[in-house]
Amino acid sequence: MISVEEASRRVLATVRPLPSETIRLTAATGRVLQTPLYADRDFPPFHRVAMDGIALSFAAVTSGRTDFVIEATQLAGAPPRPLQNPRAAIEIMTGAALPPGTDTVVRYEDIVFHEEAGRRIAGVQVPPAAAGHNVHHQAADRQQGDLLLPAGVRLGPAEIAVAATVGAVTVQVARALRVAVVSTGDELVELDQLPLPHQIRRSNAYMVRASLLEAGAEAEIFHFNDDQQVLRRGLPPLLAGFDALVLSGGVSKGQADFLPGMLRELGVEQIFHEVQQRPGKPFWFGQQAGGAVVFALPGNPVSTFVNFYQYVRPWLRQCQQPAAGPSQPMAILAAPVVFKPSLTHFLPVRLEASPYGHLLAHPQRAGGSGDLASLLHCDGFLRLPAERETFGAGDAFPLVRFRE
Numbered sequence: 077m078i079s080v081e082e083a084s085r086r087v088l089a090t091v092r093p094l095p096s097e098t099i100r101l102t103a104a105t106g107r108v109l110q111t112p113l114y115a116d117r118d119f120p121p122f123h124r125v126a127m128d129g130i131a132l133s134f135a136a137v138t139s140g141r142t143d144f145v146i147e148a149t150q151l152a153g154a155p156p157r158p159l160q161n162p163r164a165a166i167e168i169m170t171g172a173a174l175p176p177g178t179d180t181v182v183r184y185e186d187i188v189f190h191e192e193a194g195r196r197i198a199g200v201q202v203p204p205a206a207a208g209h210n211v212h213h214q215a216a217d218r219q220q221g222d223l224l225l226p227a228g229v230r231l232g233p234a235e236i237a238v239a240a241t242v243g244a245v246t247v248q249v250a251r252a253l254r255v256a257v258v259s260t261g262d263e264l265v266e267l268d269q270l271p272l273p274h275q276i277r278r279s280n281a282y283m284v285r286a287s288l289l290e291a292g293a294e295a296e297i298f299h300f301n302d303d304q305q306v307l308r309r310g311l312p313p314l315l316a317g318f319d320a321l322v323l324s325g326g327v328s329k330g331q332a333d334f335l336p337g338m339l340r341e342l343g344v345e346q347i348f349h350e351v352q353q354r355p356g357k358p359f360w361f362g363q364q365a366g367g368a369v370v371f372a373l374p375g376n377p378v379s380t381f382v383n384f385y386q387y388v389r390p391w392l393r394q395c396q397q398p399a400a401g402p403s404q405p406m407a408i409l410a411a412p413v414v415f416k417p418s419l420t421h422f423l424p425v426r427l428e429a430s431p432y433g434h435l436l437a438h439p440q441r442a443g444g445s446g447d448l449a450s451l452l453h454c455d456g457f458l459r460l461p462a463e464r465e466t467f468g469a470g471d472a473f474p475l476v477r478f479r480e
């Protein structure tokens with residue numbers, strides 16, 4: 077049986093970059109950019125007024141002048157109007173382009189206005205210390221032609237804002253992964269069916285689908301009963317039509333656990349079966365030559381959950397963003413734990429930020445890998461290494477987090 081580390085390596089070895097597609101920026105949140113975006117103009121594109129007040133020439137201030145006749149008023153969005161008299165000023169608003177002939181803005185808070193012979197006069201109370209005050213100068217932040225977003229970045233809100241400001245109506249991004257989510261088992265019924273006393277609803281498929289959508293993939297749900305003929309007919313179209321299959325159930329040692337044999341029969345090469353871990357040990361992983369990757373996860377809901385976040389999600393991330401490299405957050409165990417079997421133990425934990433900014437992981441009681449409801453009080457799993465039996469409070473371990 078292979079270790080969790082080896083299983084992760086083998087899963088990530090099947091990562092391939094995705095083809096790209098062009099989509100509207102409004103649909104691109106969370107997607108990964110495939111072509112770089114450059115500044116189409118300077119940032120800012122003109123000398124931008126940064127405070128509401130008056131624009132004047134600093135030279136007039138250094139010559140000792142404190143009263144400025146207001147020549148005109150210029151709002152944001154209006155073309156700049158040149159200052160006619162270098163000893164006068166233009167009343168100006170934040171976001172306007174600085175008028176030619178001026179170089180400095182004095183904010184309203186530092187001015188007292190009065191009227192004189194029908195003219196509006198600004199009396200500057202606090203003279204500006206230097207030319208250029210309260211002006212956000214053209215190209216101060218970025219220059220036209222500068223690289224803003226390299227290929228490979230994920231488009232979060234900040235990236236979307238920058239793309240919008242350069243007028244990227246559409247962007248070229250990695251195509252979304254298409255994943256078939258397959259539940260298997262005769263005991264499982266659809267959500268809108270009333271289960272008989274010996275039946276349960278197919279919760280795993282909905283959990284996996286929700287996690288896939290959260291990770292930016294497309295997911296479609298299928299179900300097969302424990303019937304070899306049904307699987308033989310049903311699986312090939314999914315292997316042909318999707319980038320990956322995430323199955324749950326039917327991979328252990330039971331008489332109806334047909335998946336490992338059936339997948340091999342259908343030409344999916346087994347990369348491994350069973351990982352030295354609890355929960356989730358019977359995980360089966362394979363790939364069709366040049367085709368779909370198959371994650372056949374153990375059916376116990378917490379096992380499905382653990383394996384999804386330990387293996388499927390990092391695989392998705394790497395396919396979407398190959399340059400990013402795997403991330404490995406850690407958390408500090410808040411109470412001692414003993415776990416004797418020589419298996420990597422995925423300990424359910426609730427996270428708390430300590431006053432010093434550390435992430436503390438509080439072990440949570442759970443009734444084993446079938447205790448689906450225990451996940452409600454957890455934020456993730458602490459991955460306790462197989463080589464140890466006792467784990468002290470204060471020690472840091474890798475964190476597999478499913479709740480932000």
Ligand SMILES: Nc1nc2c(c(=O)[nH]1)N[C@H]1C(S)=C(S)[C@@H](COP(=O)(O)OP(=O)(O)OC[C@H]3O[C@@H](n4cnc5c(N)ncnc54)[C@H](O)[C@@H]3O)O[C@H]1N2
Binds near residue numbers: 260276278324446
């Ligand atoms: N003799 C052995 N028996 C078992 C072993 C073993 O090593 N030797 N391993 C156990 C472990 S660990 C696990 S985990 C399970 C995994 O078994 P399968 O992947 O074959 O899963 P099933 O038997 O089909 O189902 C297990 C359990 O999970 C429920 N289930 C399945 N699918 C769903 C779903 N979509 N939604 C909700 N719940 C689901 C199913 O009803 C079962 O209760 O095997 C142990 N046995």
Ligand code: MOO
Binds near residue numbers: 353357358374376445
């Ligand atoms: O290890 Mo299984 O995944 O607990 O029930």
